[in-house]
Amino acid sequence: MEKKPLIGIIGGNGKMGCWFKNFFEKNDLKVIISDIETEYSNKEIAEMSDIIIISVPISKVTEVVKEIRNHIKKESLLTDTTSIKRYPLKEMKKAKCGVLGMHPLFGPICKDMKNKTIVFCRARDNIYVDFLKKLFRKNGANILEISPKEHDKQMAILQSLLHFTNISFSYFLYSKKFKSNPNFLTPSFKLQSLVLGRILAQNPELYADIEMENPYFRKISEEYIKEITKFQKIIKDKKYEEFKNKFNLSSSYFSEFIKIAEEKSTEILKLLEKQVIRVGKPKKINLKNAKVGFLGPEGTFSWIGAKTIFKNNVKLKPFINIRDIFKEVAEGGVDLGMVPIENSITGIVSETMYSFIDFPVKSIGSFKIPIHHVLASYEKDTKNIKIIKSHPQALLQCKKYLDENFPNILREPTSSTVAPILEDKNSSVGFIVPLLTAQKYKLNILRKNIEDYKNNFTRFFIISQSRIVIKNLKPKNTLILFAVYDKVGILRDILSIFADNKINLSALHSIPSRLHPWDYMFFLEVEKSYDSIKKIIKKLEKYCPYIRILGSA
CATH class of the missing domain: 3.30.70.260 (ACT domain)
Structure with a gap:
């Protein structure tokens, strides 16, 4: 093929349309699109393009095909990306060009098509069918060729029935207002919740089409409900032998995969050990007597920030690391959490960012506190200080002062600014701490404001399961x-x-x-x-x- 084909995508601003637009452009192909408020109309895309891809909701495909089929060049290829093939292809074949039914078995969240499958339902071949096949394979995709009828029969179970089961199950949980402590969830429920979450994150219109437009699903769903009714009666009548028989028959049907599934699901569960899975809407928070997690122990800048924002209305609970604060908020162990997000000198706090990715909590506001350090000790004279201990950030923020005033004194980084105060009562040790901390632990304040940058601030986020108004915060x-x-x-x-x-x-x-x-x-x-x-x-x-x-x- 001498000339590269012009790709036209109808529905090019939709998620899958965008995905394919980016894919073709990465492969040095020119792409034009039509959608709401785009430069080109559907008819213009049909007239100009060599390969026309319809990427619209299933229920709209027939309407689009009728609109454009008389505007497509005879040598062009008309194809689509929908999950139903039989009825759309019947309408597409009325066009006088090449026709191919496509179904990518992956969604737009995937980075690329490597090791992914794209279904081809051939209807009327031309040079562009082989062009797409070679291009997709070059990018690592598997091409599965199947008839439209067989495709829809398979999808009636692999997609429609699966989605029907999961959406029904999730709606049942909603209707019963089911809630459970995240620590109480069983391994099987945790695995199932991943599937539920993936399905419920999608477009409801797409999933309605997958179930309502598949010509074979109505019969499948009726047969499925009959089987459920039979199982229900077995359980009601306590027919243990019949239950075990059906269970064993099901097990034997999947016998080749059971051990692999057990092994792989265990690997997934290990990944989920530190991941909180929450079912139901978050509880309402009463700020009076609320529990607030902070990066402890008492005396840290986080503690000072918590005392500043919440005064004496809450119960403060210290944590060793930021991730534990997120985990406790997500599980309901504390109502609110206070986490550092950024320092004006040292920058973003990456542990906070990664914890946002991993836990289902939200920020409900932010505030800043100035960072001022003092040199304090159980000793009263700086001449007797032999070593200075503090958190690495504090040592870094006071480096210039220490270099000029204590160039020969050993510096030792610790897990927090407060930890060495509690661990080392030696009078020859100096501590870099906030003023309030020195006062709290009755230390002698040897020097004030020893930080290198006087306009240093740390910003904190307040995190929670649900929104709550805090008087001092105006997000x-x-x-x-x-x-x-x-x-x-x-x-x-x-x-x-x-x-x-x-x-x-x-x-x-x-x-x-x-x-x-x-x-x-x-x-x-x-x-x-x-x-x-x-x-x-x-x-x-x-x-x-x-x-x-x-x-x-």
Whole structure:
């Protein structure tokens, strides 16, 4: 093929349409799209393109095909990305061009198509069918060729029935207002919750189409419900032998896979050991007598911040690390958590960012406290100080002062600013601590304000399961976590959306992904409330396979 084909995607601003647009552009192919408020109409895409891809909801495919089929060049290829093949292909074959039914068995959250499967239902071949097949295989995809009828029969069980079962189960939990302590969830429920979460994160219109438009699913669902009714009667009548017989028959049907499933699910459960899974809506918080977690022990800057914001209305609970605070908030062990997010000198706190990714909690506000250090000791004279101990950050923030005034004194980093005070009563030890901490532990204050930068601040987020109004906090900004498609200039395109709408950004940080080397998540702070930028966030979807609102600040 001498000339590269022009790719036209109808529905190019949808999630799957965006995914394929980025894919083809990465493979040096020109792509044009039509969608709401785009330069080209559906008919113009049909007239101009060599390969026309319909990426719209299943229920809209027939309507789009009727609109464009008389505008497609005879030598072009008409294809689609929908989960139903029989009826759409019947309509597509009325066009006088090449026709191919495609079904990518993966979603737009996937980074690429390596080791993924794309179904081909051939209807009327031309050169572009083989072109797509070679291109997809070159990018690591598996091509599975099958008839439209067999495809829809398989999908009636693999998609429609599976989704029907999970959505029904999740709605049942909702209808019963079922709640459970995260520590009480069984291993099987934890595994099932991953499937539920993945399904419920999708577009309900798509899943309605998958169940309602598949011509074979109605019969399958009726047969399935009959089997459930039979099982229900077996349980009601306590027919143990019949139950065991059905169980064993089911087990034998999957016998080749059972041991592998047991092994692989155990690996997944190990990954979930530190992941909180919460069922149901979060409880309401009464700020009076609420439990607040902070980075302890008492005497740290986190403790000072907590005392500043909450006064004496709450019960403070110290934690050794930031992740434990997130975990306790997510599990309901404490009502609120206070975590450092950024220091004006040393920058972002990565442990806080990763914890936001891992736990289902939100920020409900932020505040800053000034960072001032004193040199304190059980000793009264600096001449008798032999060693200075403190947290590495405190030592770093006072480095210039220490170099000039105590150049020959040993410095020892510790787990917190308070830890050495509690552990070492030796009078020859100096401690770098906040003023309030020195006063709390009745230390002698040898020097005040020894920090190198006088305008040093640490910013904290208050995290919670649910929104609550705290008098001293007035959140105005929205926090967003997102991943991007792998495309040149993608961040520029995202930032342009905010610039074009005259919306300022307070922060943009990249966080290395733990899933793939050299992949990144991005943390964005927008100087607008969430309600005022909902439409803007919708526009981000064409560039971002994953978007999560982390709350307000």
